[in-house]
Amino acid sequence: xxxxxxxxxxxxxxxxxxxxxxxxxxxxxxxxxxEMLDVLNERLILEGDDPIAFDHDCRxxxxxxxxxxxxxxxxxxxxxxxTCQLHMRHFEDGATVTIEPWRAAPxxxxxxxxxxxxxxxxxxxxxxxVSVPAGSAPDAxxxxxxxxxADAAFDAATCIGCGACVxxxxxxxxxxxxxxxxxxxxxxxxxxxxxDSRAKAMxxxxxxxxxxxxxxxxxxxxxxxxxxxxxxxxxxxxxxLKA
Amino acid sequence: xxxxxxxxxxxxxxxxxxxxxxxxEARQQGKKTAIVCKSLFGKAHTVMAEGGAxxxxxxxxxxxxxxxxxRDTMRGGKFLNNWRMAELHAQEAPDRVWELEAWGALFDRxxxxxxxxxxxxGHEYPRLAHVGDRTGLEMIRTLQQRVVALQQEDFxxxxxxxxxxxxxxxxxxxxxxxxxxxxxxxxxxxxxxxQLLAFDTPAVVLATGGIGKSYVVTSNSWEYTGDGHAxxxxxxAKLINMEFIQFHPTGMVWxxxxxxxxxxxxxxxxxxxxRNAEGKRFMFDYIPEVFKHQYATTEEEGDRWYTDxxxxxxxxxxxxxxxxxxxINSEVKAGRGSPQGGVFLDVxxxxxxxxIRRRLPSMHHQFKELADVxxxxxxxxxxxTCHYIMGGVEVEADTGAASVPGLFAAGEVSGGMHGSNxxxxxxxxxxxxxGRRAGAGAAGYIDSLDRRPTASAESVxxxxxxxxxxxxxxxxxxxxxxxELQRTMNELVGIIRKADEITExxxxxxxxxxxxxxxxxxxxxxxxxxxxxxxxxxNMLLVSECVARAALTRQESRGGHTRDDYPAMSPAWRRKxxxxxxxxxxxxVTVEEKAQxxxxxxxxxxxxxxxxxxxxTEEELTEYDKAVEESR
Numbered sequence: 001x002x003x004x005x006x007x008x009x010x011x012x013x014x015x016x017x018x019x020x021x022x023x024x025x026x027x028x029x030x031x032x033x034x035e036m037l038d039v040l041n042e043r044l045i046l047e048g049d050d051p052i053a054f055d056h057d058c059r060x061x062x063x064x065x066x067x068x069x070x071x072x073x074x075x076x077x078x079x080x081x082x083t084c085q086l087h088m089r090h091f092e093d094g095a096t097v098t099i100e101p102w103r104a105a106p107x108x109x110x111x112x113x114x115x116x117x118x119x120x121x122x123x124x125x126x127x128x129x130v131s132v133p134a135g136s137a138p139d140a141x142x143x144x145x146x147x148x149x150a151d152a153a154f155d156a157a158t159c160i161g162c163g164a165c166v167x168x169x170x171x172x173x174x175x176x177x178x179x180x181x182x183x184x185x186x187x188x189x190x191x192x193x194x195x196d197s198r199a200k201a202m203x204x205x206x207x208x209x210x211x212x213x214x215x216x217x218x219x220x221x222x223x224x225x226x227x228x229x230x231x232x233x234x235x236x237x238x239x240x241l242k243a
Numbered sequence: 244x245x246x247x248x249x250x251x252x253x254x255x256x257x258x259x260x261x262x263x264x265x266x267x268e269a270r271q272q273g274k275k276t277a278i279v280c281k282s283l284f285g286k287a288h289t290v291m292a293e294g295g296a297x298x299x300x301x302x303x304x305x306x307x308x309x310x311x312x313x314r315d316t317m318r319g320g321k322f323l324n325n326w327r328m329a330e331l332h333a334q335e336a337p338d339r340v341w342e343l344e345a346w347g348a349l350f351d352r353x354x355x356x357x358x359x360x361x362x363x364x365g366h367e368y369p370r371l372a373h374v375g376d377r378t379g380l381e382m383i384r385t386l387q388q389r390v391v392a393l394q395q396e397d398f399x400x401x402x403x404x405x406x407x408x409x410x411x412x413x414x415x416x417x418x419x420x421x422x423x424x425x426x427x428x429x430x431x432x433x434x435x436x437x438q439l440l441a442f443d444t445p446a447v448v449l450a451t452g453g454i455g456k457s458y459v460v461t462s463n464s465w466e467y468t469g470d471g472h473a474x475x476x477x478x479x480a481k482l483i484n485m486e487f488i489q490f491h492p493t494g495m496v497w498x499x500x501x502x503x504x505x506x507x508x509x510x511x512x513x514x515x516x517x518r519n520a521e522g523k524r525f526m527f528d529y530i531p532e533v534f535k536h537q538y539a540t541t542e543e544e545g546d547r548w549y550t551d552x553x554x555x556x557x558x559x560x561x562x563x564x565x566x567x568x569x570x571i572n573s574e575v576k577a578g579r580g581s582p583q584g585g586v587f588l589d590v591x592x593x594x595x596x597x598x599i600r601r602r603l604p605s606m607h608h609q610f611k612e613l614a615d616v617x618x619x620x621x622x623x624x625x626x627x628t629c630h631y632i633m634g635g636v637e638v639e640a641d642t643g644a645a646s647v648p649g650l651f652a653a654g655e656v657s658g659g660m661h662g663s664n665x666x667x668x669x670x671x672x673x674x675x676x677x678g679r680r681a682g683a684g685a686a687g688y689i690d691s692l693d694r695r696p697t698a699s700a701e702s703v704x705x706x707x708x709x710x711x712x713x714x715x716x717x718x719x720x721x722x723x724x725x726x727e728l729q730r731t732m733n734e735l736v737g738i739i740r741k742a743d744e745i746t747e748x749x750x751x752x753x754x755x756x757x758x759x760x761x762x763x764x765x766x767x768x769x770x771x772x773x774x775x776x777x778x779x780x781x782n783m784l785l786v787s788e789c790v791a792r793a794a795l796t797r798q799e800s801r802g803g804h805t806r807d808d809y810p811a812m813s814p815a816w817r818r819k820x821x822x823x824x825x826x827x828x829x830x831x832v833t834v835e836e837k838a839q840x841x842x843x844x845x846x847x848x849x850x851x852x853x854x855x856x857x858x859x860t861e862e863e864l865t866e867y868d869k870a871v872e873e874s875r
Contacts, residue, residue: 030498057286058464060504061608062380065283085612125404129388130347131395140344141300141337144356153349154374157381185347 001027001093005040007052008100010109017109019098029089033076034059034066036088054113061085061225064160067167068113069100074164074223082162082225102167106174106209117163119209120177126205127198128181134190143189156184158226165220165228171212176220178206179236180228186239199239246439246707251277253685254429254444256416256471259287260379260674261654261681262450263386264339265643268682269448270393270408274689277442278390279411279431281466285387288452288464289674292379293507293605294363295371296675297668298336302357304552307368309333310849316669317850319365319563320633320662321802322817322858323484326842327640328660332669332676339675340372346392348385350374362512362552365563365666367537376507376605382671414440416470417778418706419447419478419650422696426478426649430706434775437768439710441703445695446685448643449475449636449652450678454790456725457783458629459733462494462505468779469786471656475636476785476825476832480645483658483820483837485634485786486793487803489665490738492567494628496585501613503628506588506606508667510623511560513602514549515590517571518622519579525586526559529570533857534562565664565802568627572738575626585626591619627738631670633661633803634793637822642684643677649688649696653681663802713777718763721777728755728783736791741807745795752788756830759784781829788832789823796821796834814860844870 002025010017024040031039034056041051057065066083070076076086091097099113107115134140145153159180166174182199185191191198214233221230253269255262258280269276280287299312312333317324340358344350350372351359360369374381394404401407413434420428420441429442451471455463472482493506511517519525527545530538538559539545545558560567571586581587590599596619600607603618610616610623635658636645643651654674661669713721735748759780764773799813800806820837841847841863847855848871855867 030500032500035500057283058290060291061612062290062377063286065286081612085608087612087615089615124388125391125395129392129395130345131392134345137338137341137345140341141358145349145352146356147352147354150349150352150356154351157349157374157384158377184349188347188349190345190347 001029001088001091003027003091003094004096006096006098007112009052009112011111013108013110027088029087031088032059032084033070033086033088034084052113053111056084059084062160064162067102067162067164069102069167071098074102074167075162075225080225080227082160102163104166104172104211106172106211107163107166115163117161119211120161120163120174122209123174123178123202123205124181127194127201128185130185130190130194132193134193140190145188149187153184153187156180156187156228156232159184159228160226162225164223164225166211168219168223169212170217170219171215173214173220174206174209174211175214175233175236176224176228176230178202179232182239183232183235186235195239196243199236200243203236203240246441246703249277249440249442251275251442251444252689253277253446253448253682254279254442255448255450256429256474257287257450257452257654257656258284258410259289259450259452259654260382260386260671261678262287262448263383263390264675264678265448265450265651265653265682265685266408267386267389267393268679269686272683272686274686276408277411277444278408279414279416279429281415281434282413284410284412285383287383288466289671290380290383291462291464291505292382292671293376293505294509295361295373295378295668296336296340296382296671297363297366297370297666298340298372298672299333299368299370300337300340300358300360300372301368302353303360303369307370311367312336312370313846314849315366316666317662319664319666319669321664321812322662323801323839324662325640325659326846328677330846331640331680332660332673335676336672339672339679343382343385343675346385346389348381361509362561363667364508364511364561364567366668371668376509376603378671411440415775415778416474417710419474420698420702420706421478421647422698424479424648425696426647427696427698430703430710432710435770437771437774439707441698443698445692446649446651446688448681448685449650449656450654450681451656453632453655454783454786455629457728457732457787457790458737459729460494460503461629462491462503463629469782470779471652472635472789473782473785473829475645475647475650475652475656476789476823477827477829478647478650479827480647480650481637482634482789482823483637484663485632485658485789485823486797486821487633487663488629488790489564489631489633489803490568490627491630492564492571492627493588493625495614496581496624496626497583498614504609504613505628505630506623506625507603508564510588510590510603510606513590514593515560515588516558516593517560517567518587518589519574520581521579525574525579526562526567526570529566529573530559530562531566534566538562563664564667568738569805571625571627581624583624585624587622588625589622591621596620631655631665633663633665634658634790641680642687643681644684644688651681651685653677663804710778713762713764713774714766714768714771716761716763717765718761719758721759721762721764721773721780724755724758724762724780725776725783728752728787731755732787732790736787736794739805739807740794742795745791748791749788749795752784752791756784785825785829785832792832792834793821793823812858814858814863817858818860818863841866844873848874
């Protein structure tokens with residue numbers, strides 16, 4: 001199949017950036033979206049052009065590195081799928097595909113489709129871990145975790161920190177990401193001692209980074225490749241208000 | 244160009260489960276620790292582990308204990324295991340898993356709130372603590388957050404997050420530096436910029452994983468080029484058990500771009516069955532003599548086992564991995580394979596679609612997205628893929644110390660724990676148990692030193708010259724040499740081996756070594772993958788030579804080493820370990836036989852005489868009788 005790509009090109013963080021049109025031919029429907037870009041990049045290198053910069057690593061949907069806005073939707077229209085797991089069979093021959101980076105003030109563009117997501121790291125550093133002594137190893141075994149709690153925490157823990165939620169949110173809010181982290185640890189016994197301080201520290205850091213507020217639009221969960229539910233945000237707000 | 248220089252107490256090479264656990268331990272014991280990894284932090288190969296961590300907690304079946312786990316591990320390894328490692332592993336694995344929970348990990352629960360455990364090949368009881376089918380990811384996330392938590396503590400005390408534990412991501416180590424016999428440092432470069440790096444450190448923990456990239460079909464990631472194995476050899480340490488390579492029985496065989504990617508054993512643990520092109524459940528024809536009593540002989544009994552494990556024997560689909568891989572290989576060679584050259588793995592007729600989606604979400608997603616196959620409606624096509632090397636650095640069981648003072652190894656890069664074949668689930672627990680021990684071993688070693696070894700300026704200059712050489716040559720493309728090495732190993736030193744084929748492989752490797760010395764990657768140092776591969780080639784060739792030489796020497800079939808010309812297992816060979824060494828320039832690889840120490844009396848008497856008689860020599864059986872007598 002043949003496609004027309006319109007790709008955001010931006011040389012440096014300060015560069016103005018623009019959409020550039022590329023024609024790609026003989027794309028196999030079995031290729032992944034990133035492989036299609038690899039093929040284009042190979043051609044660009046041969047032609048002496050600068051290849052399109054994009055983040056990727058595992059290509060199996062678990063590392064959270066990849067991410068681009070495809071046809072206006074973070075990770076593309078295919079639900080619950082990261083960009084690396086998106087395949088070309090979902091596109092029609094002759095179609096035009098627009099590809100843009102995550103757009104949000106706290107995620108400045110580094111180059112082309114690569115954005116700086118270190119704001120997420122700083123939110124985690126503010127409290128996304130267990131640091132109090134939660135007992136020795138056998139103690140952990142002595143405290144049962146209710147199956148329901150474990151399952152709910154489990155759903156929250158599937159977050160891979162890709163940032164699609166921020167890109168999709170009209171307010172550029174990182175609520176779903178932060179809420180997933182807070183909910184995951186807040187539901188577990190070992191996360192209890194720091195539950196309040198964690199919620200406060202992480203939400204405050206989120207605000208400090210310049211992420212917007214949540215207006216329950218729900219765009220975030222629609223694009224989330226792991227399907228993190230919206231009610232984690234309610235959980236976060238409860239914990240935050242209590243703190 | 245200036246060499247960036249750093250001083251640390253411990254340098255851990257590799258940031259997978261073993262590396263992180265070692266670094267955490269070294270830092271907890273007050274040592275200034277660096278973690279150096281080839282990819283980004285948190286993207287290590289451990290994240291790909293799906294099944295779980297084996298730990299005899301007895302949550303699902305109270306009959307389980309470390310002794311049963313120890314027995315299973317020894318059986319799986321065909322009694323070639325370093326029994327002290329197998330003992331420590333079985334005893335300490337539950338603590339290591341619970342410790343992860345204390346650090347914020349989350350494992351699937353039983354109804355009464357305990358950590359749930361699942362069945363896996365070769366394990367007598369449900370034993371694998373798991374997080375759906377993404378256990379490795381959860382483990383790395385937890386260990387990473389533990390590192391972050393420790394860094395916050397250090398910030399509070401020292402005002403610097405990286406005061407005691409610092410990550411050097413996207414860096415490759417190319418040489419270990421020595422002062423006399425002892426480790427004095429490590430030399431490498433930043434992949435992104437080509438900036439050269441030297442660490443001054445008295446202790447190095449190798450946690451670099453495996454060697455899969457020497458094979459064409461492999462489940463291993465791009466990082467698995469045998470770096471730690473080669474670094475250890477070149478520093479004068481020894482490798483053992485290099486002939487034993489595990490081919491995971493079920494890798495995806497189609498489409499080509501994902502060939503080798505793993506299909507977790509849980510598919511079989513949860514009821515999936517293997518069929519050939521004729522629709523026959525062929526595994527019943529491949530139950531080896533030594534396992535006759537533990538496995539079902541009819542489909543009916545095997546099927547009943549999933550719901551009633553007390554009164555039935557398990558189905559043969561859950562035989563140890565080497566048996567299943569060989570069976571699939573035989574079916575395909577006999578012309579009963581699937582259209583894409585594998586066999587069929589079917590779960591669609593065994594479980595309701597909803598159940599499959601719930602229990603095997605990643606597999607459902609993987610096949611749907613990568614191959615457009617809906618595993619709830621049709622069978623998968625699978626075949627053997629190079630998955631794990633049992634062989635590695637010869638270490639002391641209790642401390643992970645190699646024969647070179649200051650050198651430690653843990654995880655896949657170390658050898659002995661798994662003997663001739665590793666059980667599924669024993670890897671994640673291995674990383675935790677021996678990662679911690681290697682970290683503690685390194686800390687203890689530093690405390691025992693009177694003075695710090697220092698690397699000479701000449702050794703740094705030599706390492707620099709070696710690292711930069713490919714950039715200054717306009718030679719052959721390194722990818723050509725790599726592809727040929729992969730084909731050679733896959734075809735000639737693969738699952739089934741023969742003396743003449745291995746000899747042919749050794750000749751080929753010799754020629755490839757000469758070619759590798761001339762490969763060039765002219766151009767910039769900034770992210771130059773051709774340069775990276777030129778340097779990795781040295782490691783892959785060295786490790787491949789060890790594999791082939793050891794495989795040629797061992798004239799029997801056992802676990803991950805099958806010789807077509809010596810199809811039987813031999814008790815005499817069980818007593819022998821093959822130890823590989825190399826000259827400092829890597830030009831000559833030697834293989835020596837070494838006697839396997841006898842198992843301690845209280846451990847060997849955990850087994851029945853009838854079982855041991857299949858593995859041990861008459862002389863050893865006499866020792867066994869004496870041990871049993873004494874324990875009475």
